[in-house]
Every structure is written in C-alpha cells, then in structure tokens.
Amino acid sequence: MEILDGKKIKDEILDELRNEVNNMQEKPTLVVVQVGNNEASNVYIKQKAKMARYVGYQFHHIKLDDTITEEELLYEIDKLNKDKSVHGILVQMPLPSQINTYKVQNAVLPEKDVDGLSDINTGKLFHGKDALYSCTPFGVMELLKRYKINVVGKNVVVVGRSNLVGKPMATMLINEGATVTICHSKTNDLPKYTFNADILIVAVGKPKLITADMVKDGAVVIDVGINRLENRLCGDVDYENVLPKCSYITPVPGGVGQMTVAMLGKNVLKAYKIQKEK
Numbered sequence: 001m002e003i004l005d006g007k008k009i010k011d012e013i014l015d016e017l018r019n020e021v022n023n024m025q026e027k028p029t030l031v032v033v034q035v036g037n038n039e040a041s042n043v044y045i046k047q048k049a050k051m052a053r054y055v056g057y058q059f060h061h062i063k064l065d066d067t068i069t070e071e072e073l074l075y076e077i078d079k080l081n082k083d084k085s086v087h088g089i090l091v092q093m094p095l096p097s098q099i100n101t102y103k104v105q106n107a108v109l110p111e112k113d114v115d116g117l118s119d120i121n122t123g124k125l126f127h128g129k130d131a132l133y134s135c136t137p138f139g140v141m142e143l144l145k146r147y148k149i150n151v152v153g154k155n156v157v158v159v160g161r162s163n164l165v166g167k168p169m170a171t172m173l174i175n176e177g178a179t180v181t182i183c184h185s186k187t188n189d190l191p192k193y194t195f196n197a198d199i200l201i202v203a204v205g206k207p208k209l210i211t212a213d214m215v216k217d218g219a220v221v222i223d224v225g226i227n228r229l230e231n232r233l234c235g236d237v238d239y240e241n242v243l244p245k246c247s248y249i250t251p252v253p254g255g256v257g258q259m260t261v262a263m264l265g266k267n268v269l270k271a272y273k274i275q276k277e278k
C-alpha cells in the first residue's frame with residue numbers, strides 16, 4: 001500500500017512553475033473575487049495567495065460585500081475581463097443566494113477562467129480539446145499520472161456527479177480511456193459498484209461513506225471529500241480501515257486538496273500563455 005502524497009506532488013509542480021515564471025519578464029496575474037466572508041473560503045483563498053506568491057505570480061484579492069447585487073458583481077467581472085494586466089480570474093464559491101452562480105461562472109472570459117467552469121471550457125473538455133480544466137479533477141488526473149497509475153481500460157467508479165468534480169472527473173477519465181461508472185445519491189446498492197472498482201474516486205461530502213467492505217482488495221482509492229468531524233478534517237473514506245486493503249490511497253488532508261491548488265497554479269500560467277498567443 002502506498003499513500004499518494006498530494007503535498008509532495010504539489011511542491012514538485014509549484015517548483016516547476018516557479019522556475020518557468022522566474023525566467024519571464026512579465027509575471028502572470030491572478031485575481032480572486034470573494035463575495036462575503038465565508039470562513040472556509042477565507043482559508044482556501046489564503047492557500048491560493050500562498051501558492052501564487054511562491055510561484056511568482058501577482059495576486060489580488062477583491063473582497064465584496066455579501067449584499068452586492070448580481071449586476072454589480074457582473075460589472076466587476078467585466079472590468080477584470082477587459083483589464084489586460086489580469087490573466088486569471090477566480091470567483092470564489094459559494095456565492096450568496098441573490099447571485100446566479102452559473103451566470104457568474106459564464107461571465108468570466110474563457111481564456112481567464114482558471115477554475116475551468118465556464119460552458120466553453122467544460123464544452124472543450126467534453127470534446128477532448130485542450131482547455132482550462134476544473135482544478136480538482138484535473139489534479140486527480142495529474143496525481144495518477146505522476147504515480148504512473150494507468151487508467152486505460154481500468155474500471156473506474158466515480159461517486160458524485162457535481163459539475164465541479166464528479167462530471168468533469170468522469171469526462172477526463174473517459175477521454176483517457178477508462179471505463180467509467182458514475183454513482184450518486186439515487187444509485188441503488190452503491191457497494192455493488194464501488195466493490196468492482198479498480199480505481200474508486202469519491203467526491204460526495206459525507207464522512208466515512210466508503211467503508212472497507214465496499215472496496216476491492218488492491219484498489220486505488222482517491223478521496224476528494226473534505227469534511228469537518230470533531231474539529232478535524234476528514235474525507236469521505238473510512239481511511240484507517242480502507243488503507244490496509246488498497247494499493248494506493250489519498251489522505252485527507254494532504255491529498256487531492258493540495259493538487260487542486262497546484263492545478264490552479266498550472267491554469268494561471270496556461271491562461272497567460274493562451275492570452276499572449278491571441
């Protein structure tokens with residue numbers, strides 16, 4: 001059994017980016033737009049700022065009041081879209097209820113959409129074209145690649161079908177040649193599917209949803225979930241009991257979450273290059 005060390009791989013990726021950015025005259029700029037003061041968002045933005053500083057990007061954090069209207073937020077995004085010194089725009093989720101998240105995600109110019117959530121970027125992923133991809137599933141693919149875990153022909157089960165993780169995850173895997181099953185809250189007999197997985201990817205948000213009896217011996221287990229239980233972070237997998245059964249497993253924290261930040265770093269440089277090539 002080997003632990004997939006997201007922190008180690010993140011550090012490798014950030015060093016690669018840092019070397020490249022170090023040789024660039026102009027430094028790519030990432031802007032994070034936050035609406036309100038969500039505590040978890042504050043933590044995530046701090047991690048993004050730290051990543052950006054380490055790599056050598058310019059980083060700006062725009063914090064807007066949670067009473068802002070949708071129109072006002074769209075106006076702010078439009079200003080950033082038009083600003084040639086801004087290369088990556090990330091609108092931190094969640095947004096307050098008066099704002100239509102889908103509309104906001106599609107307001108960001110596709111070439112600045114470092115979260116990879118606009119229709120253009122998700123559509124390109126669907127077509128197997130190069131694009132800015134959603135950071136978390138992209139990070140899972142990169143983690144598998146760097147540990148030389150081949151997905152071609154593998155039976156991969158993805159639990160969760162969100163637009164942020166489950167759906168793009170399944171699409172990336174199909175594009176790479178895996179045989180993919182997607183499970184969700186309406187799936188009857190979840191263990192029947194998870195038990196057949198060579199690679200099991202779980203993105204639900206329920207602590208210990210996946211227990212040892214649901215996992216095949218020697219499976220690769222990727223835990224995307226982030227939950228707070230008794231004041232500690234944990235994933236969706238009963239880590240201690242699943243660990244002895246699998247060939248590889250990601251810890252929480254220290255697994256996929258680290259990769260998400262690393263892939264944001266990759267997307268910022270990619271966005272910059274796309275804009276310069278235009």
Ligand code: NDP
Pocket residue numbers: 136159160161162163164165166183184185186187190203204205206209224225226227256257258260
């Ligand atoms: P969503 O709430 O958007 O989606 C959860 C998915 O899980 C839904 O498709 C839902 O099904 C499914 N689900 C719910 N209950 C069950 C169940 N009992 N059995 C099977 N499937 C179920 O969450 P996200 O995709 O945004 O995030 C999932 C988890 O990953 C969260 O813990 C989140 O914090 C974490 N996360 C971690 C990231 C990281 O960097 N590590 C980044 C993003 C998210 P249905 O569609 O039918 O409702």
